[in-house]
Amino acid sequence: MRQVKRALPGQCQALLVSLIVCAALIIQSEQQVGDAKAQRRHEPIEVNTPEAANVRSPRSVFHVRWNPNEKFIVESRENPAINSSKLAPHPRLKVSKNTKLTLSPKLYLCHDKHSELCHNKTQQFRQRIVQTFEKAMTESVNESDPNHYNVDYKPVFGDSFEEQYYPSTCLVMEAGVRVLRRKDEPFNKLPFGRLFPRQKLFRNIRNIKTCAIVSSAGSLAGSKLGRFIDTHDIVMRFNHAPTEGHEVDVGSKTTIRVVNSQVVTKPEFDFTRAPIFRNVTIAAWDPGKYNGTLEDWLTSADYDLFTNYEIYRRRYPKSRAFLIDPHSVWRLWQSLQMFAGNRAIRRNPPSSGFIGLALLLPHCPQVDFVEYVPSTRLNGRCHYYSKEMNSACTFGSWHPLAAEKLMALDMNMAEDDDMSVFQFGILRIRRPDKLLCGFNFFGY
Template sequence: MKAIAFSVWIFINLVCFGMCGYIYLLWSQYWHYISKQQKITISEPSRLEKKPLVDYFQDLAPVDMHDVEWRHQKSAPVKRNSRPRFVNVHYVDLPQSTTNCGDNCGESSMTTDSQLAAFKNKLIVRLRQVMHDESSVFKSKNDNPYNVFFNGVRSTNIGSSQELVCKLSKVTPHIRTIDGKDEPFAGTDLGVRIPNFPLFSLDERYNNCAIISNSGAFKNSNLGSFIDSHDLVLRFNHAPTDGYEKDVGSKTTIRILNSQVLSKPEFNFLNSPLYKDIKLVAWDPSNYTSTLKQWLKDPDFDVFSPYIKHRDSSPETNFHLIDPRDLWRLWNFLQAHTSVRIRKNPPSSGFLGLALLLPYCSYVNMFEYIPSMRLTSHCHYFDITEDESCTFGVWHPLAAEKLLALNFNQAPDRTVFQTGYITIPGYSTVTC
């Protein structure tokens, strides 16, 4: 009996010692993280002054990340300016292409298969590093500005490109825009100004569609004429074409705008020719649990006033507002097909643009959404700002988006990493 009692006593002590050690390890890791974040916060102001106003797809990041405003709704609090937590991103020796992309760049053999494979592997490793860094429970539990909660299952079995497109088509058969006849918009100043015709008609179809990012990797790409050959070309926010036609083309069919482009005077939304004579669609994030009534009462940014003014000055423009609940449906889809936690902020305009076009295009080419071997530290093709986080994510869950986009893609690696675009089949071309 004494031997048994002594053995039990030793076992209990080992268990207690192990638990204490484990708790100490967790506690030390937590305070190590807090200490590291405090050092970053102290060193950030000078960096933030130089930080680009916008991210990779021109979805605006908060201008002053230290000036955080909170607003309250019945469902949950929402932080208007969520501070990006992943601010110190660095490349890991990504190889650069030694050739410029000509009209037949997809057929060029000047870049070897081994160079392409090395670039692809390093890029995927970096995207995964970013994604796993963002998934840290210490970083994610208090960084939830839109009160997002995901109670679904995170799957590791994504399937083929066509299977993935089929899954997305069931989640968002089409991206819904606000109908002025629906509550709570009916009879309001906003409701009477929403067009009584849809952004896309029921029989509107395109064979090949192009989504043009704002990436600095477009420089010296010579992709302009190829981009303009597409039936539909989608661009983002205030990205210009004048002076950049050789690399990004000049054709624009539709622009996706975020609410800061509409509401901030520096973008000259009401007067700029960039927003004339094309389809326009704007989006503004709501709280994850908000109703349309709550969103109408308290948008993230003032999207409604400039929308009304634009509709009054250009009533013939096909200009609509995205139903903000569809942003979170896309986020749910992205989280459901990512094995780790992702940022609890809305998807980028690029991912939104893909979901918007898939019902109407036989296939979609997304240019420089997945960075090609022309990748540099420049944020955009139209300015000289340098910041690697424009590529890997500063606010949106970009790393998770791009890894998923590689699973959507049907183009060969040479097209993706040398020419500079991925190809995704439209809903009409897949059998579900």
């Protein structure tokens, strides 16, 4: 990892950095004070300036814009991949010894956001979930960690003031998660590179206002969030998670599907032919080695996703199927480790969900992450479309999942804050203002 260039003497640079971060914190603090006042009134923030008259006010995460006379906007007709039920729902997930939940979420269930009792229940549930994540982080690192990906991470500033208080959304943005393009070396000199689509990953960016990232969590079963999800301009899903038969809970609209290399590679998922992977944008990823080159990645990927990717692109030349730059995946891991500070996280790549967030956030002003941080609907099931019970699917055992969810919770800007996340299952993340970001700890 490249070190940050020092154009000024060390003491001057440290002072300048502190001033920049302090200024950003003042701006962020003023915005949060205004948000907090509005939340205490249980009313949306209103801007009464003439310039704001034509600006669409942010809608509450509980509001569903729904006209029964309008049909669902379906961008792909989806079915589960062939024989997918015979596979473990999360290919890379290490099986946990503890398959049952140690808490009873139903004890904390409530819906009256004005009730003090409901508020207390929500806070208690939040505390239990955060404690479980903290414990999962500690236990996962204490277990044997073979460092399969040769991760050699050295923090730039350690536990400095700047690193501790830099906004989490900025860390995610500056990781720069991206898809590979034809002009990228070495693909600009290889026939394989000509398979990459000429188009950008997201089209008509100016028209994108709201985005939904739909986790595959078992707690989505019975959520009835389908209408809410389908109101978003962009809807992101993962791997082979189906919509057909689950529309009431997860919606029917799919704009982009993030898939890992095992799903692309293993014949059981039938990536090159299954209808679920057709007529939808695909972003496939494989981590490669931490400091490996792209040339190394072509010959030593975790799973050979290149063969099926080539078959898919030649079979469907008009398809929009992209490969995510593995270097950017590890930059995201660095951002996650920076957020964790002096607590070491698993030296394995982030999950598809966190990669998807980083891929989407630069292009979307507002991202609603659905049932990523578990709500009181938590039922112990791995996925809404399967009955497998395993708490590791929620709290992590291979990916640094607990750290990811703590960081996502730190980014939450939803109205009615904890009520939205822990009772309704909707975590809202807003793209950060440029004034809050821009320091770039990594020197990319």
